[in-house]
Amino acid sequence: MAEHSGEDGTMGTPERRTVRDLRRGNRAMLLRALYFGGPASRNDLCGVTGLSAATVSTMTGDLLADHVVVEAGQVDSDGGRPRVLLRVNPVYGYAIGVDVGETQVRVELFDLEMKELARAHYAVRSARHDPELVARHILTGVDTVISEGGIPAEQVLGIGVGVPGIVEPGPEALVRAKTFGWEAVPLGALLRAGTALPLYVDNGAKTMGRAELWFGSGRGTRDAIMVLMGSGVGGTIVADGSIYRGAGKAAGEVGHLKVVAGGRACRCGARGCLEAYVGAEAILERAGVVADSADEEAALAGVLESGSPVVAETVEMLGAGLSSLVHLFNPERIVIGGWAGLMLGGRLLEEIRAATAANTLAQPFQSDTIVLGRLGADAVALGAATLVIEAFFREAAFRQSVTT
Amino acid sequence: MAEHSGEDGTMGTPERRTVRDLRRGNRAMLLRALYFGGPASRNDLCGVTGLSAATVSTMTGDLLADHVVVEAGQVDSDGGRPRVLLRVNPVYGYAIGVDVGETQVRVELFDLEMKELARAHYAVRSARHDPELVARHILTGVDTVISEGGIPAEQVLGIGVGVPGIVEPGPEALVRAKTFGWEAVPLGALLRAGTALPLYVDNGAKTMGRAELWFGSGRGTRDAIMVLMGSGVGGTIVADGSIYRGAGKAAGEVGHLKVVAGGRACRCGARGCLEAYVGAEAILERAGVVADSADEEAALAGVLESGSPVVAETVEMLGAGLSSLVHLFNPERIVIGGWAGLMLGGRLLEEIRAATAANTLAQPFQSDTIVLGRLGADAVALGAATLVIEAFFREAAFRQSVTT
DNA sequence: AGACCATAATCTAAGTCTTGAATAAAGTCA
DNA sequence: TGACTTTATTCAAGACTTAGATTATGGTCT
Numbered sequence: 001m002a003e004h005s006g007e008d009g010t011m012g013t014p015e016r017r018t019v020r021d022l023r024r025g026n027r028a029m030l031l032r033a034l035y036f037g038g039p040a041s042r043n044d045l046c047g048v049t050g051l052s053a054a055t056v057s058t059m060t061g062d063l064l065a066d067h068v069v070v071e072a073g074q075v076d077s078d079g080g081r082p083r084v085l086l087r088v089n090p091v092y093g094y095a096i097g098v099d100v101g102e103t104q105v106r107v108e109l110f111d112l113e114m115k116e117l118a119r120a121h122y123a124v125r126s127a128r129h130d131p132e133l134v135a136r137h138i139l140t141g142v143d144t145v146i147s148e149g150g151i152p153a154e155q156v157l158g159i160g161v162g163v164p165g166i167v168e169p170g171p172e173a174l175v176r177a178k179t180f181g182w183e184a185v186p187l188g189a190l191l192r193a194g195t196a197l198p199l200y201v202d203n204g205a206k207t208m209g210r211a212e213l214w215f216g217s218g219r220g221t222r223d224a225i226m227v228l229m230g231s232g233v234g235g236t237i238v239a240d241g242s243i244y245r246g247a248g249k250a251a252g253e254v255g256h257l258k259v260v261a262g263g264r265a266c267r268c269g270a271r272g273c274l275e276a277y278v279g280a281e282a283i284l285e286r287a288g289v290v291a292d293s294a295d296e297e298a299a300l301a302g303v304l305e306s307g308s309p310v311v312a313e314t315v316e317m318l319g320a321g322l323s324s325l326v327h328l329f330n331p332e333r334i335v336i337g338g339w340a341g342l343m344l345g346g347r348l349l350e351e352i353r354a355a356t357a358a359n360t361l362a363q364p365f366q367s368d369t370i371v372l373g374r375l376g377a378d379a380v381a382l383g384a385a386t387l388v389i390e391a392f393f394r395e396a397a398f399r400q401s402v403t404t
Numbered sequence: 405m406a407e408h409s410g411e412d413g414t415m416g417t418p419e420r421r422t423v424r425d426l427r428r429g430n431r432a433m434l435l436r437a438l439y440f441g442g443p444a445s446r447n448d449l450c451g452v453t454g455l456s457a458a459t460v461s462t463m464t465g466d467l468l469a470d471h472v473v474v475e476a477g478q479v480d481s482d483g484g485r486p487r488v489l490l491r492v493n494p495v496y497g498y499a500i501g502v503d504v505g506e507t508q509v510r511v512e513l514f515d516l517e518m519k520e521l522a523r524a525h526y527a528v529r530s531a532r533h534d535p536e537l538v539a540r541h542i543l544t545g546v547d548t549v550i551s552e553g554g555i556p557a558e559q560v561l562g563i564g565v566g567v568p569g570i571v572e573p574g575p576e577a578l579v580r581a582k583t584f585g586w587e588a589v590p591l592g593a594l595l596r597a598g599t600a601l602p603l604y605v606d607n608g609a610k611t612m613g614r615a616e617l618w619f620g621s622g623r624g625t626r627d628a629i630m631v632l633m634g635s636g637v638g639g640t641i642v643a644d645g646s647i648y649r650g651a652g653k654a655a656g657e658v659g660h661l662k663v664v665a666g667g668r669a670c671r672c673g674a675r676g677c678l679e680a681y682v683g684a685e686a687i688l689e690r691a692g693v694v695a696d697s698a699d700e701e702a703a704l705a706g707v708l709e710s711g712s713p714v715v716a717e718t719v720e721m722l723g724a725g726l727s728s729l730v731h732l733f734n735p736e737r738i739v740i741g742g743w744a745g746l747m748l749g750g751r752l753l754e755e756i757r758a759a760t761a762a763n764t765l766a767q768p769f770q771s772d773t774i775v776l777g778r779l780g781a782d783a784v785a786l787g788a789a790t791l792v793i794e795a796f797f798r799e800a801a802f803r804q805s806v807t808t
Numbered sequence: 809a810g811a812c813c814a815t816a817a818t819c820t821a822a823g824t825c826t827t828g829a830a831t832a833a834a835g836t837c838a
Numbered sequence: 839t840g841a842c843t844t845t846a847t848t849c850a851a852g853a854c855t856t857a858g859a860t861t862a863t864g865g866t867c868t
Contacts, residue, residue: 080844246734261724320665330650361673484815
């Protein structure tokens with residue numbers, strides 16, 4: 001099978017065409033390597049990117065001239081000219097991440113290295129998720145964090161927003177979120193009325209997945225699945241290093257994976273969904289606990305402590321669902337995140353691994369495939385901000401240096 | 405979301421680096437366009453590939469000189485020089501596809517346009533799947549089809565083999581197939597002992613999926629899932645135009661998707677797998693029919709005619725499984741293939757669609773997403789031969805023209 | 809029939825990009 | 839101070855695509 005090493009043929013047309021695209025691609029690759037590979041010398045970059053020293057030299061020259069990259073000290077080399085370390089300029093620009101959650105809207109400001117500089121949180125009454133109110137919260141939040149962070153507004157590169165439900169790509173960013181009662185809310189349009197900053201809207205589970213992929217437990221993997229467990233259950237599928245979205249941009253709905261055909265009714269209207277068993281709301285219902293969304297966390301902790309048979313069943317169902325994911329995706333890692341996921345996984349990780357393994361005899365599955373997320377409550381906003389960084393990479397690679 | 409158009413950032417390093425790779429990529433793209441786009445003029449190719457007329461001209465010149473491409477008539481243009489049509493030379497080389505199935509080994513010879521030129525089938529007693537016997541069948545089959553096809557042996561570009569179970573990539577092509585009792589059979593090594601032809605081994609469900617993707621119901625899609633239903637159930641996941649294999653190259657095991665947590669025992673050792681309900685073997689067992697694998701087909705037909713409640717339950721389970729796939733992958737199309745799948749789908753397609761839709765209320769799911777495979781019993785061997793074609797594309801793009 | 813027009817394919821000059829080799833820069837060690 | 843190392847930059851060469859000019863091929867008009 002020596003010959004079978006190459007990838008499977010892309011049926012569609014691959015993009016790269018002109019020699020200029022090549023430069024863009026290489027530039028983006030170098031920038032990415034620098035961003036994720038921490039400070040590195042030009043020589044290191046040759047190794048990582050596979051480019052020649054000459055190319056690295058000219059490219060870093062451009063990037064230094066643009067102040068996108070800065071020097072970061074030197075390091076001695078035994079008996080030669082010391083290496084100059086380079087890194088992405090953390091204060092070249094800033095990114096704002098927004099988490100539109102069930103109980104609050106969180107707006108946070110980050111520098112390029114994702115250090116948090118300021119935050120503004122707004123409680124939202126659970127029953128009412130008026131789109132315009134949410135938009136107002138976001139817009140005032142943006143102003144607040146910019147002034148609190150003490151940075152010039154024109155250095156903000158954009159706003160990333162993580163929302164529940166499915167986001168239809170397009171200038172309007174139509175959001176459909178059943179739990180919010182949002183039928184087709186044009187959140188993009190609402191926000192654009194109040195700000196001129198570039199805007200990036202995505203599903204909250206996806207932004208959290210991005211955060212775990214870039215900075216959390218998924219770091220370094222090319223094939224992973226992030227399962228986000230809160231009141232409901234969402235997910236992010238990382239395939240060959242990038243997030244998979246499917247034909248209609250709605251892929252990754254792990255919560256509606258079926259675990260019991262014809263089983264318990266789910267709030268999506270179907271039956272037997274994973275979410276109908278392992279979502280926090282579903283666990284509480286099954287345990288007969290009544291709690292409004294404000295103190296779901298305490299209530300769930302209570303159920304988990306109680307030793308109720310519901311807990312064992314939950315683990316069982318989660319194991320079944322995860323084993324389906326293992327068979328379909330054969331991932332290198334499965335990351336369990338979200339507040340309910342971390343609570344459940346923090347106490348029952350071994351049981352969850354065992355339940356998955358019991359359903360997954362056939363394959364090369366190691367139980368340490370399943371890990372907990374490393375990021376806490378900020379993950380959604382953080383991940384939303386990475387949408388801005390992503391765009392920044394693209395833009396920086398695209399921009400032709402002015403060669404003064 | 406105007407800015408959100410680009411793809412999600414590839415965390416890994418994208419390949420393209422030198423300007424030469426660019427040419428290779430463009431060449432491969434052109435060749436692919438010509439192969440799948442049927443006969444086309446140079447001008448058409450400009451439109452399809454996005455390359456300039458000059459580049460298309462020089463590239464087609466090279467390909468014509470190599471006899472990889474040939475002229476295929478002309479077509480008038482109202483009031484101008486007529487277009488010369490080009491196409492891939494169907495007799496430039498040949499591909500052999502092998503289907504190692506439960507009841508027989510099929511070896512088939514195709515030209516580049518996948519016209520079948522010769523075939524050799526060998527029955528295998530179901531109990532015994534001696535690896536060496538299988539290898540001998542393949543090798544004699546290869547000799548047979550070459551001489552029967554009346555083509556020069558040196559024009560055979562390679563042998564593609566579709567086998568059950570999981571294939572470990574590498575020169576040995578270790579095959580693990582529980583149903584065959586193959587623990588770690590080095591099929592690649594066995595075959596290489598008897599032939600010098602390039603060898604490509606892959607899972608049979610994957611090769612069938614390739615066939616449907618290239619020539620069958622999956623043609624033209626970038627996000628699709630092929631479900632192969634025979635005695636057992638396998639699958640192929642097409643993500644962004646290429647087949648997804650996962651970290652350990654074992655992705656796409658649709659048969660072991662869980663549909664009933666803790667349900668019916670599956671031959672894989674776990675419980676509640678889709679295969680344990682909708683695989684032909686499982687259907688017969690549940691209906692209480694005893695049949696050896698030779699006449700499973702007739703037996704299954706009998707069960708389907710009988711109106712047994714098992715049939716309704718099978719549809720129900722299949723619907724649950726397919727809805728899981730819809731939620732996870734949001735595919736443009738789901739293709740049901742394999743002899744059992746075609747038999748089931750031929751009679752109950754509407755019921756299957758309805759059962760899936762009932763479980764999939766939340767998403768933009770149209771029932772015509774689910775279709776039947778268009779290829780029959782040859783699909784596995786045909787798809788195996790496409791592995792050879794794939795490699796041919798890579799090689800032809802790589803090869804620098806000699807510029808005499 | 810011959811001038812003229814429209815379309816297709818090829819040729820030419822120019823521009824962009826990466827590379828390898830040569831050169832410069834900065835230090836260490838004896 | 840001078841030989842030797844390692845890092846970074848510069849430069850000429852080579853590869854590739856492109857826009858625009860040129861050639862090829864046939865139809866239409868008078």
